[in-house]
Amino acid sequence: MERRRFIHGAGLAGVLAAGAAPAIVHAQANVRWRLASSFPKSLDTIYGASEVFAKKVSEMSGGKFQISVHAAGELMPPFGVVDGVQAGTVEMAHTAPYYFVGKDETFAIGCAIPFGLNSRQMSAWMFEGNGLTLMREFYTRYNIINFPGGNTGAQMGGWYRKPITSLADMKGLKMRVAGFAGRVMEQLGVVPQNLPGGEIYQALEKGTIDAAEWVGPYDDQKLGFYKVAPHYHFPGWWEGGPQLDFFINQKAFNSLSADYKAMVEVAASHAHVEMQARYDARNPLALKQLVAAKTKLVQMPKPVLDAAFKATMDICNDLNNKNPAWKKVYADYSKFRADQNLWFRFTEATFDRYMQAAKL
Template sequence: MERRSFLKKAGAGLAAGAAVGLAACGKKEEAAAPAAPAASAPAAPAVQTGGREIRWRLTSSFPKSLDTIHGGAEVFAKMVSDMTDGKFQISVHAPGELVPAFGVVDAVQQGTVECGHTCGYYYFGKDETFAIDTAIPFGMNSRSLTAWMYDGKGMSLLREFFAGYNIVNFPMGNTGAQMGGWYRKEIRTPADLNGLKMRLGGFAGRVIAKLGGVPQNIPGGEIYQALERGTIDATEWVGPYDDLKLGFHKVAPFYYYPGWWEGGAQVSLYVNDKAWNDLPAEYKAIVTAAASFAHTNMQAMYDARNPIALKQLIAEGAKLNRFPREVMDAAMQARNEVYAELNETNANWRKVFSDYEAFMREQYQWIPLADGSYDQYMAAQRL
């Protein structure tokens, strides 16, 4: 075998060897990277690529101050660089440096940048189907969503949808189940949501609106000021680690759970299809593997850091409360009404959601039986 050909094939094998999952798009052909310690990406083997150098720009929807969610893009970019011996460089840009926080999809679609790191539900105004790529009210948890994306039909269905926007999508992070947010006043009944001005990520605002709330879609870096000034009455973001950094407990002390609108919020890498198609095959494998590593790494960071941060928030005066069952039931009813309307009016939504819902139904027969019962027992031990 010719030496160059051998190196090329061996390099591709290293990239594939770094993967643990298959990104399904028609056929399962793209490998995803393995889990590793959460704090930082390990050194990755370089791949022989014939010396081609590529420079991309990635625009993020998340402020640099959040090492968890913004950091997911930086972990990804470093992995790509390491695996190509520095030949493939991706510069990461915070909101406002290239485009606004919620301008990522337009920038990627138009080729203004090669890729972006964002949440699909920010763009539900274009098509509600975008939200399924992140989280929808009373939807799947992170583990089930990852299963649907990688081993169900999720990736292929969403790839088909995103092709209409010149985008190739990759899961690239998950926060796990989120908290229910920060409030200036207690939420005892559904009536307490009436007239409530709440910063709420994207699509879930449709459900809050049915309950009489007034949803606000505000970028992460602007939430604290809006809450402090009284522009909004409540906000949600992710969970204790990020919330502590953002300081919401200082201006809205009532901290509720669970975040029924985000049982497992997926963050995504969106790549312009022309930029993707121009990549050598080795680089495509590397991008796929690096995105999958960043996907796993992000939730590992949240799971490791949230318990410690929650203790600190409580020590600093946060008042932790569970949403009353009456509030949860009213929200579920409103959710069902919204989905019924979309099934009638949005063909894209109906096609993707019908498979999503069927997969979720099976998952919630399995997960409470296995993980749920085990977790309940272990929690009761108070180790």
């Protein structure tokens, strides 16, 4: 069979399985990229996704396509990565898109908005719905193409010096909370602070902030929040399924061969799945250890959830009138969310409630 026809027909996975990859890789040029992460190295789950991605690209390319991974602050500030990728200072970044709602609120939809999609629903919207198409269309204005790069799953509701027992307890609370959720929190009387992960503990310890949210037990235990804020609330209503992204400079991506582009796509999908697998596997033990260390688990009062839900819907409706990009993406997202919740109501949610009540 003629070699090009074989490659086209078999696809990358078939080529690798057939053992034809070495000849293909040998013909490729050496490529060296830099990846700027928004996260510290200490978080082997969320930062680790970048390393998983880079390692897989190197393996598939026979070492010809190398991507060096740089932690937050090494090449640029954690929240400077979009500017860095847009300008071509680095070829790519790994980040949480909702960090950049100051540029445009539409960034948040590509990551998580309060009372939004859970992680499975988010992947469904991205890969089988219109999510990836719509978000990529939006990111073109920043000279970026995105690839889903992990999901933490539903998050916890943060660490508090004093427990939240009513809506009144939210008034004047200085809380580290990122992105779109901060705008909702403001409607509840909270004073939001957008701090990188590596700066949260010090701010809590010094009393600069009264509360902080990050991800969940495994990461939160590593960051030591339980030592200075013992009340651990749940659920994180603002992050039901936050997706991380690999942002790649459009020109840099376009310059890759078709084979290298395929490797990037495959490696990103691999890292996407592995990140949540790590969180789901490691969070249970970490939660048990936190409780053993005198952490107090506190469910968020329903009046707080109700007020947050109303504020979220009001903000989303207001953005529909102000931001055309938001309106276009959110219209599709919200319809998909309604259909997913109807479906999950009869399957996942009912099954989960029974299993969590069962004595295993």
